[in-house]
Amino acid sequence: MATEVSKLEKDLKANGVALIGIGPEETGVKEFKDGGFFKGDIYIDEKKQCYKDLGFKRYNAVNVIPAAMGKKVREIASKASAEGIQGNFSGDLLQSGGMLVVAKGGEKVLLHFVQKTPADNVPLEEITKALGISANVQAGEKPQCNEDVCTR
Structure with a gap:
């Protein structure tokens, strides 16, 4: 999600408009920033x-496995891999995230998105629409997946 929104x-x-990320811990931040x-x-x-x-939400040992093994997660992992993004398993893997877009001054919420699964993200068009701006970027290609494999 971070790489995709960074296209904007x-x-x-x-x-x-400022682009700001909030991480749950210092673990991996340097590598994350250095990797662009x-x-x-x-x-x-x-x-x-x-x-x-x-x-x-925060996952627990019971609900993280089914969430992490779903088709949608495999699609996102395949997309990331195709773009040269490799993940690691250090840090807090149980914390989900989302996105908040607020108007200048912070008084009005323009978009509040909460991940339901680890693969959920906000389409770039939805972000630009909420902000009332246009953008000249293209969303990453979504892989096609079945129960066994994901392809581009």
């Missing part, structure tokens, strides 16, 4: 208070 960075900046996976500023919320406030 130039259009966001041109329209005075996110083009905005990154802040850390180790207490995960903003995650709680925004309704981002």
Whole structure:
């Protein structure tokens, strides 16, 4: 999701919109930034208070396995791999996320998205529509998956 939304960075900046990420911990942040996976500023919320406030759920040992093994997750993993993005399994793997888009000044919520599964993300068109801007980027190609394999 971070790499996909980062495709909007130039259009966001041109329209005075800041791209900000909030991570749950310092683990992996340097590697994440050095890898260019996110083009905005990154802040850390180790207490995960903003995650709680925004309704981002936390998985547990019982519900993380089915969520992580689903077809949609395999599609996203295949898409990431095709774009040269390799994941690691360090850090907090149980925290889900989402996206919050607010108007200048923070008084009005334009978009509040909560992941239901680890593969959920907001289409770029939905983000630009919420902001009332246009963008000259193309969303990444979604792989085609069946129960056994994902292909481009």
